[in-house]
Amino acid sequence: MRVVIGEDLALLRDGLTRLLEASGFEVVGAVSDAPSAAALLERDDIDVAVLDIRMPPTFTNEGLKLALAARQRRPGMPIVVLSQFVEQLYARELLESGEGGLGYLLKDRVADVDEFVAAVRQVAAGGTVLDPKVVASLLSRASAREPLARLTPREREVLRLIAQGRSNAGIAAGLFLSEKAIGKHINNIFTKLDLPMAADDNRRVLAVLAYLQAADSPTR
Amino acid sequence: MSRPVRSAIYPASVTVLRALPRNVAVQLGVGAAICLAMIVIWTGTGGYFWPRWVLFGVGVILALQIAPRLAWRLPPGRRRRLALHLALDAVIGPLEVIVWALSGGGLFWPAYPLAALTIAFALHAWLEYQRPDSHERELTSRIDVLTRSRRGALDTQAAELRRIERDLHDGAQARLVSLGMSLGLAEKLLETDPEGAAKLLAEARSSTLSALDDLRTVMQAIHPSVLADRGLPGAIEALALDVSVPVEITYDVAGYASPPIESAMYFAVAECLANVVKHSHARRATVRVEHRDGRLVAIVADDGIGGARLGFGSGLQGIADRLEAFDGGLRLRSPDGGPTTVTMEVPCELSSART
Ligand SMILES: Nc1ncnc2c1ncn2[C@@H]1O[C@H](COP(=O)(O)OP(=O)(O)OP(=O)(O)O)[C@@H](O)[C@H]1O
Ligand SMILES: [Mg+2]
Secondary structure, three states, X not given: OEEEXXXXXXXXXXXXXXXXXHOOOEEEXXXXXXXXXXXXXXXXXXXXXXXXXXXOOOOOOHHHHHHHHHXXXXXXXXXXXXXXXXXXXXXXXXXXXXXXXXXXXXXHHHHOHHHHHHHHHHHXXXXXXXXXXXXXXXXXXXXXXXXXXXXXXXXXXXXXXXXXXXXXXXXXXXXXXXXXXXXHHHHHHHHHOOOOOOOOHXXXXXXXXXXXXXXXXXXX | OOOOOOOOOHHHHHHHHHHOOHHHHHHHHHHHHHHHHHHHHHHHHOOOOOHHHHHHHHHHHHHHHHHHHHHHOOOOOHHHHHHHHHHHHHHHHHHHHHHHHHOOOOOOOOHHHHHHHHHHHHHHHHHHHHOOOHHHHHHHHHHHHHHHHHHHHHHHHHHHHHHHHHHHHHHHHHHHHHHHXXXXXXXXXXXXXXXXXXXXXXXXXXXXXXXHHHHXXXXXXXXXXXXXXXXXXXXXXXXXXXXXXXXXXXEEOOOEOOHHHHHHHHHHHHXXXXXXXXXXXXXXXXXXXXXXXXXXXXXXXXXXXXXXXXXXXXXXXXXXXXXXXXXXXXXXXXXXXOXXXXXXXXXXXXXXXXX
């Protein structure tokens, strides 16, 4: 699997390169600023990009802008955006297109190598992976609303993991339950929230996220 | 304005002309035209130069208009009052001398009124300097306010730095120390007890995560990244997305405030929204930010239980101190039973580009 990396801190860039190469990725480019990352993203032979959100020249959110621009040109282009901080605002902007192949994670997550690599693979395969912090804040905002308040604690747990982008198997492993039990919970959740049962995992994630974000979205 | 004549008095006269309002300038023109017409008529009739009385009348009217206006341009206070007095004297004094000259001279009777005018002016000046000027009093009290608010701001800042230091000390630093210990122990156990070592390593990893969390909190409290990325409107939008009460935002500011003011307003709105969540039991809240009369105004309102008071916690008082350092302030309207409206404002000029 071919990956490009955009990260301005040499320490992290080298670490990411090493980590991904050790996990069977081929790192075809690792650059340290937004213009070179933009040039790399033009290439059509890459399977996934990992971008730091804050890079030279302005050190603000060029990684996010690069991701949005690249995905406008090539819808669904798999990109993992990494950041020191997560903002719901940015998650919302990234998810707006409704396309999969997207990850938005705290940099901290690289500490769990297996999970991080799994997330990159999942994004490369067209999945959506959101940082647990974003999901937690989404849920706390939405949980006061009526239909969500009717979920059992267990169902809420499952919903949280769905929103992070976990597969049934992933959720089952996380909660020490059988996949069958998870399937039942998911059925209940979708019924209670009145969501149409989605065909594949990624569509399911997007449906749940859209539902959570719709909660009285602020107007400007 | 074109420059038709280049004479030595030109710059000075132009300055005076420019300083005058349009209607006075028009009067000046009309006056000059009348005088000119009278002189032309006189050249036809000849004899006694009667237009001098017309010139005199027009001159008096114009002088009475112009002199006080020039004096009025001074800042209010005793200097302006004295200048007004002087302007009147400057018209009346020469007027009397001219009347004396036009009426054919003789005994210099204007000496008496001129002396009276001079004495009156001297008396006025003496009285003015007897008591402190109201303008000066205003300045003095303003200096008091500034001194107080600067001290307040410095206190707030010092307290904030202490808090940051304590947060780093108790949080990230303590965790890094324990991390070092776990790693050292793990190294030791590697040979003899690999299982124990693995446990310590896992602990070490979770310790780094907590340290990162602590650092993140401290960093966001210093300068939130989204404020750097998106400025005030984006940062307030991001704030609203993070609170559990639905917030409606109206952002009506055509331009950018300076970064310190944006930051102060951001933290002010953040505290108000935190209060809404913590105390108000509100069902919804609104944030309105606008720029009017040279002030950046933010209004945070909720439909909750009310009863908010300044000084019961550190939050609202902290905002008030911070805003006062910018010459701004906070107004709280929160009757028991609600609703609550917090209005915060800071004098501020907008620039067209973000700095
Ligand atoms: N929106 C609100 N609705 C109702 N009550 C409020 C609201 N905001 C503040 N209050 C009341 O006013 C008091 C003062 O608020 P303030 O923000 O100064 O302190 P705090 O929130 O209690 O503590 P801190 O902000 O220091 O953590 C609060 O204790 C609360 O009782
Ligand atoms: Mg408070």
